[in-house]
Amino acid sequence: MKMTVLGSGGFQVTPRPCCNCKICKEAKQKGKPPYVRRGPALFIHGQNMLIDTPEDIIESLRYSGVNSIDKILYTHWHPDHTAGIRLVEQMNGNWRRSKSTGKHEFAGTSKTPIYAPSEIIHDIRNIVGPGGSYLSFYEKSGFIETREMGYFKDYTFGNFKVTPLPQPENSSTNVCTYLLEEGKKKVLYAPCDVKPWHDHKQIENLDMLIINSPWTEKISKGVKITGKHPLRDEVFSLEEIFGLIDKYNVKRTVITHIEEMWQLNPKDYKKLETKYKKYGIEFAYDGMTLSL
Secondary structure: OEEEEEEOEOOOOEOOOOOOOHHHHHHHHHOOOOOOEOOOEEEEOOOOEEEOOOOOHHHHHHHHOOOOOOEEEOOOOOHHHHOOOOHHHHHHEEHHHOOOOOOOOOEEOOOEEEEEEHHHHHHHHOOEEOOEEHHHHHHHOOOEEEEEEOOOOOEEEOOEEEEEEEEOOOOOOOEEEEEEEEOOEEEEEEOOOOOOOOOOHHHOOOOEEEEEOOEOOOOOOOOOOOOOOOHHHHOOEHHHHHHHHHHOOOOOEEEEOEOHHHOOOHHHHHHHHHHOHHHOEEEOOOOEEEEO
16 A cells, blocks of 8 residues: 655644744745645545645645546545645636537536545535535536445445544544555544544554644643643644554554644654654655555
8 A cells, every 4th residue: 555645734734824933934944845734635546546635735736746536535524624626627627628508617527536424525515605515516517426425334446445434522523534455454544633532443453543743742842732722622642642552553653734833843753753663653744655
């Protein structure tokens, strides 16, 4: 199994627009990964499978050299994961094949399948403009076809299997994690909003866990999170991620969705990797290749 982290940033990219903090200044000066972080997205080679479309996904695809997308999966509706859905219009629209109706209508050159659990498809369909749902517009234009998935059901694409699992427990937001399997290798993609954690037997003995970045208040340079701050209920601490690694016997953990607000730079993250080497953690960067 081969994957590329197209974007390792969080709900805010690095550098943030109009920000002159030390992290953003350094990112502007360096001008490339691992200092620059685009919106969160993952690409699975061999399947030409894209998970999530942040607003800068076109730039991320160009940077990574991806030349074909056969299917798109979504983890949830939040803008940092869906705002780049217009990608399908860029890939599949063609004015030259416009219908002869006297109206400015695109004609789709092909339809990209969009996969997600039915609850998440419903959420994305509720993203609307004056003309109605964006998703419905792209369906009518012939750019996509939606394929609703069911939680805990296996979906096979040749020798590759995808199982959507609901996360988190008791949450007001529909969030999906994806168990990805090829041969005997198992990867759980859980990039955002997965706390509180929903326990699943399917994720025991993972070869790789890809999970959103934790807060790290015990590090001198890290941002301090007060005792009653709501982030404690929504985002794992680094120590809690260590607990997941131990519980599920995870061989390798890649931390993505890295927030600029933590105010840590790539050198700080390298120090964390060294300090906690026994847990096998790695901090993702844009263009990072993952192979199993």
